[in-house]
Amino acid sequence: MKKMISLLFILVVFMAGCSANQTNGSKADRNGNSSNNKEVIELGFSSWYPTNDPLVKQVFGKWEDLVSEKTDGRVKIVSYHANQLGTADTMLQDLAGGVFEIATISPILFDDTEMFPYTISNLAFALPDSETGTKVMAKFLEKYNTSKQIEILATGNADPYVIWSTSPIESVEDLKGKKIRAISDVHVELxxxxxxxxxxxxxxDLYESLQKGTLDxxxxxxxxxxxxxxxEVAPFITNIAVSTPTFMPSMNKEAFNSLPEDLQKMFKEELGPALAQLWSDHYQEYTAKAIDNLDKNPKGGVITLSEEKLKPFQKDSKNIWDTWVKDxxxxxxxxxxxxxxxKDILKEEGVKLPF
Structure with missing residues (x-):
């Protein structure tokens, strides 16, 4: 009789424990999120921007919130900024290798890889601003999204490169014999x-080089x-859109393919393009603010050229474009x-060719 009572007691305790575990499981997952047993997918996002850059909060931060909202908490973006997981020039390999799941890739840093087609956006005087650049490259990507290393989700453009100088640059003649910092092949040739x-x-090292006169x-x-x-050290800015770089929100292929189909579709059709648009809007807004602030510099200011004065700067553009085709x-x-x-897309968006 005592044995039967003991067995009955053990059975009651066991059933009560099972009931408690099921209740706890329905209220929260292993990460402590109240989600009715939904699994939360964490995706690491890497960027080289310092945490105090406005882009981190106003673009990446907003996008993290948007992902959580649109996926109903099923996806959580965990961000690593300031080169914590790798630098800009290793980002493609790191993303493809699974060091993190999401990043914004700069094609001009990887022109010897499958990202080459998208370096077309960096051609001399091709894209006048971030808004137009984003529209043009979105159409180009729609036709030429052939990446095998990574899953490209969208494309967005930053603000144009311009000429910073220690003395006014109002004509090509003002540049003769000057030492000018240039990194990409297009900039070097220009x-x-x-x-x-x-x-x-x-x-x-650029600030100090301009300050000491190592660069003009x-x-x-x-x-x-x-x-x-x-x-502070190069107060004259010649506001010509030398080139407008593209950045491509992308995901590790394995991570993308492991997502449920509805989330794959959401990242391709909504969340990726949303990040590109936030990026573009940010640079469009901050370009206007930068022009206004820099033009108030009592030591210099922003120089805007007439179309006639701009043409000599653009004279070698066609050769650079033709070289891209050969490459x-x-x-x-x-x-x-x-x-x-x-070129057809540029015309559709009202962009005039520089030659």
């Missing part, structure tokens, strides 16, 4: 065509240059077809 000498200097100027972003306070063909692409499509 600087040479202006009769200046291109110099490759890391952005971290730099081809650099308007918004980025203001953030680095280049106006595309050499890499196995149909360079002529890509270029024709790109």
């Amino acid at each position: 600087v040479k065509s202006w009769g200046a000498s291109p110099v490759a200097i890391p952005v971290a 100027g730099a081809v650099f972003s308007m918004v980025g240059g203001e953030a680095w306070k280049f106006g 595309a063909n050499a890499k196995g692409y149909d360079g002529e077809a890509m270029m024709n499509d790109f």
Whole structure:
């Protein structure tokens, strides 16, 4: 009899425990999120921007919230900024290798990879601003999204590169013999065509180089240059859209393919494009603010050129565009077809070719 009572007691306790576990499970998952047993998928997002950059809060932060909202809490973005998981020039390999799941890739840093087709956006005087650039490249990506290394979700453009200088640059003649910082092949060729000498200097050393006179100027972003306070040492900004770089929100292929189909569709059709649009809007807004702030500099200001004065800066553009086509063909692409499509899209968006 005692044995039966003991067995009955153990059975009651066991059933009560099972009931408690089921209740707890229905209220919260293993991460403590109240979600009726929904599994929360964490995706690591990597960027090279410092945490105090407005882009981190106003673009990446808003997008993190948007992902959580649109997925009903099923996806959580865990961000790592300031090169915590790798630098800009290793981001493609790191993303493809699964160091993190999401990043914004800059194609011009990887022109020897499958990202080459998207370097077309960086051609000399191709895209006038971030808003137009984002529209143009979205159409181009729709036709030429052939990446095998990563899953490209969308494309967005930053602000144009302009000329920062220690003395006024109002004509090509003002650049003759000057030492100008240039990094990409397009910028190097342009600087040479202006009769200046291109110099490759890391952005971290740029302020001091301008301050000491090692450089006379730099081809650099308007918004980025203001953030680095280049106006203190190179107060003259010639506001010509030398090139407008593209950044592509992308995901690790394995991570993307492991998502449920509805989330895959959401990232491709809604969340990826949303990040690109937030990016574009941010740079459009901050370009206007940067121009206004820099133009108030008593030591210099923003120089706007007439169409007649702009043409000599653009004179070598066609050669640079033609070289891109040759490079595309050499890499196995149909360079002529890509270029024709790109030009057609530019015309659709009301962009005038520089030649």
